[in-house]
Amino acid sequence: MASYSVLHGSVALITLQNPPVNALSAAVRAGITDAVQRTLKDPQVTSVVICGQNGRFCGGADIREFGGSMSGPPLVPMINAIEAMDKPVVAAIEGVALGGGLELALGCHYRIAHRQALVGLPEVTLGLLPAAGGSQRLPRLIGLPAALDLITTGKHILASEALKLGIVDQVTDGNALNMAVEFARRIVGKPLDPRRISTLPCPSPPDVDFLLDRVLAQVRKRARGALAPVACVGALRAAVFLPFAQGMEKERELMGALFDSGQARALQYAFFSQRLVSQLENHCCYWARYGLVPRHIAPEEILERCLYALTNEGFNILQDGMAAGPEDIDAIYVFGYGWPRHRGGPMFHAGQVGLARVLEKLEHYQHKHPDVPYLKPSPLLRRLVAAGSPAVQKWREFLNKDRVHSQL
Numbered sequence: 001m002a003s004y005s006v007l008h009g010s011v012a013l014i015t016l017q018n019p020p021v022n023a024l025s026a027a028v029r030a031g032i033t034d035a036v037q038r039t040l041k042d043p044q045v046t047s048v049v050i051c052g053q054n055g056r057f058c059g060g061a062d063i064r065e066f067g068g069s070m071s072g073p074p075l076v077p078m079i080n081a082i083e084a085m086d087k088p089v090v091a092a093i094e095g096v097a098l099g100g101g102l103e104l105a106l107g108c109h110y111r112i113a114h115r116q117a118l119v120g121l122p123e124v125t126l127g128l129l130p131a132a133g134g135s136q137r138l139p140r141l142i143g144l145p146a147a148l149d150l151i152t153t154g155k156h157i158l159a160s161e162a163l164k165l166g167i168v169d170q171v172t173d174g175n176a177l178n179m180a181v182e183f184a185r186r187i188v189g190k191p192l193d194p195r196r197i198s199t200l201p202c203p204s205p206p207d208v209d210f211l212l213d214r215v216l217a218q219v220r221k222r223a224r225g226a227l228a229p230v231a232c233v234g235a236l237r238a239a240v241f242l243p244f245a246q247g248m249e250k251e252r253e254l255m256g257a258l259f260d261s262g263q264a265r266a267l268q269y270a271f272f273s274q275r276l277v278s279q280l281e282n283h284c285c286y287w288a289r290y291g292l293v294p295r296h297i298a299p300e301e302i303l304e305r306c307l308y309a310l311t312n313e314g315f316n317i318l319q320d321g322m323a324a325g326p327e328d329i330d331a332i333y334v335f336g337y338g339w340p341r342h343r344g345g346p347m348f349h350a351g352q353v354g355l356a357r358v359l360e361k362l363e364h365y366q367h368k369h370p371d372v373p374y375l376k377p378s379p380l381l382r383r384l385v386a387a388g389s390p391a392v393q394k395w396r397e398f399l400n401k402d403r404v405h406s407q408l
């Protein structure tokens with residue numbers, strides 16, 4: 001939700017309330033929309049400040065809502081309505097203004113931030129693009145090159161850097177909310193048109209096509225096969241060449257293609273998994289409290305059981321003739337699944353570790369867990385070890401002979 005109060009008799013304060021990061025859930029969007037209506041109707045109110053509860057402006061759209069059917073007022077018209085207000089609106093940024101949080105702040109007429117606050121449009125890291133106007137407003141505010149950098153990498157930057165780029169108007173080491181309220185009282189009556197980012201032209205260099213093509217080639221190389229960075233460049237291209245309303249249409253269309261993609265679901269799953277895993281320590285406290293004794297599993301065992309089971313499946317795939325050679329499997333892992341390139345791929349890595357060692361480990365874990373079928377060593381792995389563990393480059397030859405032999 002979002003609370004509404006009036007300070008000094010004239011400054012409306014809208015506070016986002018959705019701990020821990022004040023994500024823009026349906027309830028928060030409904031609260032902001034109602035509060036905006038109240039400020040418009042209240043003749044005593046001459047300016048507005050938007051802030052987040054507990055020193056955090058906003059962590060963006062509520063990612064947990066992405067899995068279900070979306071309800072509540074949509075973000076884009078809500079932000080457009082804020083920008084269109086005829087009373088100055090100031091965002092008081094403390095903690096974070098990320099994704100939809102920064103997009104909300106970009107819809108405000110001014111942004112005042114604490115120096116240590118973090119801002120950014122990290123949607124690309126979730127397989128998305130900033131689709132609440134961020135891809136169209138940010139380049140209009142700070143120019144195309146800087147917007148390309150921020151949006152295609154998704155990096156978070158400190159407010160002090162955001163000030164240099166022109167994303168925020170002022171930073172403070174003190175209380176950003178107090179400063180924003182004082183600022184809001186001072187600027188009443190100043191023209192708002194130049195502060196509506198959607199009405200500004202998008203500053204871009206003369207060789208804009210060359211720049212966009214170069215960045216597109218870079219993101220394709222850096223994140224091979226990833227859809228979101230490519231879509232981000234497409235949205236920024238629209239910001240340069242199309243009027244705001246049409247750019248927003250393009251942003252929506254590109255987001256639509258990403259939103260239901262397997263890549264976006266996988267990256268959002270990874271976001272929550274990472275946080276869940278970091279809470280494991282708390283689970284240990286829970287066990288201790290109830291006198292439970294967890295079985296000790298060394299990190300090495302987890303790694304080996306995951307890694308060698310995966311490699312073992314690779315040997316089974318080769319044996320079944322579903323892949324012609326180990327290079328096919330390694331290429332899929334390196335270029336499709338982000339396997340660290342410097343480790344060559346799971347089959348190459350097995351060769352580096354030593355096939356005999358991989359076999360020995362699989363036998364060991366299979367002995368401990370006979371009910372886990374994927375730990376059963378592949379017959380091909382056994383034959384390769386028996387043949388003296390040839391180098392990975394020789395396996396194709398070995399397989400061909402093996403297949404011919406098995407057909408005789």
Ligand SMILES: CCC[C@H](O)CC(=O)SCCNC(=O)CCNC(=O)[C@H](O)C(C)(C)COP(=O)([O-])OP(=O)([O-])OC[C@H]1O[C@@H](n2cnc3c(N)ncnc32)[C@H](O)[C@@H]1OP(=O)([O-])[O-]
Binds near residue numbers: 098134272
């Ligand atoms: C049309 C839409 C367009 C729009 O452009 C799309 C977006 O905005 S996409 C969004 C773009 N925004 C982003 O990509 C920002 C994503 N968030 C972050 O990068 C970090 O969480 C942040 C830096 C904010 C805080 O770091 P920290 O202090 O180390 O804290 P932490 O990381 O441990 O998180 C604490 C708890 O908050 C939870 N939670 C967090 N964010 C969200 C969220 N948006 N939603 C829901 N939940 C969220 C998190 O799961 C965790 O829950 P739990 O149950 O306690 O495990």
